[in-house]
Structure formats: C-alpha cells, structure tokens
Amino acid sequence: MKFNYEHEKRVFEQDWMHIEKHCLAVGITREKLEKVKAEEWEAFRRERSFRHFTVHIPEEEYVDGSHPLEVKCPEKFCCEDTYFQTGRYDWVETISSPELLDKVKELTLKQLDILTQYVFEEKNQAEIAKDLGVSQAAVSQQIKTIIKKLK
Numbered sequence: 001m002k003f004n005y006e007h008e009k010r011v012f013e014q015d016w017m018h019i020e021k022h023c024l025a026v027g028i029t030r031e032k033l034e035k036v037k038a039e040e041w042e043a044f045r046r047e048r049s050f051r052h053f054t055v056h057i058p059e060e061e062y063v064d065g066s067h068p069l070e071v072k073c074p075e076k077f078c079c080e081d082t083y084f085q086t087g088r089y090d091w092v093e094t095i096s097s098p099e100l101l102d103k104v105k106e107l108t109l110k111q112l113d114i115l116t117q118y119v120f121e122e123k124n125q126a127e128i129a130k131d132l133g134v135s136q137a138a139v140s141q142q143i144k145t146i147i148k149k150l151k
Contacts, residue, residue, distance in 0.1 A: 103150050
C-alpha cells in the first residue's frame with residue numbers, strides 16, 4: 001500500500017489541531033502535549049518507513065493450494081537438508097539430548113566423518129588417517145577438537 005506523505009502529514013496535523021484544542025480545554029499542559037505529539041510523530045515516521053519498504057504479498061492461493069510466490073520463485077522456497085541423508089550418519093538423528101544434537105550438527109562434515117569412523121566404525125586413528133590421506137597426528141588433533149566441541 002502506498003503512503004502519500006504530504007496527504008498523511010496534512011491529516012496528522014489536522015488531527016493534532018483537534019486533539020490539542022481538546023487537551024488544552026481539559027487542563028493538560030502544553031509541555032506534556034508536546035511530548036505526546038513528538039512520540040506520535042515518531043510513530044507516524046516509523047509507519048511511513050514501514051509502508052515505504054514493505055512489499056505487499058498477495059494472500060490468494062492457486063487452485064492446487066500453492067502460494068503464488070512458491071510458483072514464481074521456487075528456488076527461494078526449496079531447501080533440502082542433505083547433511084544427514086546418507087545412512088552412514090543416521091546415528092545423529094538418534095541422539096536424545098537436544099544440547100548434544102545441536103553440538104553434533106555444528107560439526108563440519110570432515111569432523112562428522114572422523115567421529116563416525118572412530119566411534120561407530122571402530123577404526124583406529126591410523127586407519128582414519130590413511131582413508132583421509134592425512135597424518136595420524138592430524139586425526140588425533142581433530143579428535144581432540146571434536147571432543148572439545150561436544151563437551
């Protein structure tokens with residue numbers, strides 16, 4: 001919805017003339033009235049900014065139940081989490097502690113792979129290092145980092 005600043009400002013000023021007249025008649029001081037007017041003016045400016053930067057999104061749905069934006073911009077509404085889709089990492093979804101689950105999900109894919117090989121596939125550090133093409137010391141350091149992150 002458009003916001004016609006000049007028109008809305010005129011309406012604001014006219015309304016405040018009536019409010020001011022009424023408030024002075026009932027004994028409200030001009031100082032208090034000016035404070036309230038300043039607050040109302042700030043609210044007016046926020047509303048103007050909101051309307052200026054807000055895009056109207058139609059509420060109607062298409063016959064098939066989809067939203068018009070989903071049809072026009074499907075890539076913006078499609079998000080598939082592929083992080084744990086392979087059966088190898090299914091153990092992550094069985095974690096019952098929400099805190100631990102959040103920490104595990106923060107691990108990088110490389111760290112998750114090392115953790116899976118070390119704990120669930122019962123490989124030693126040398127075997128993991130050989131699979132990843134790194135030194136055993138590097139795997140050891142990664143395991144220490146993973147443990148710190150999970151504590």
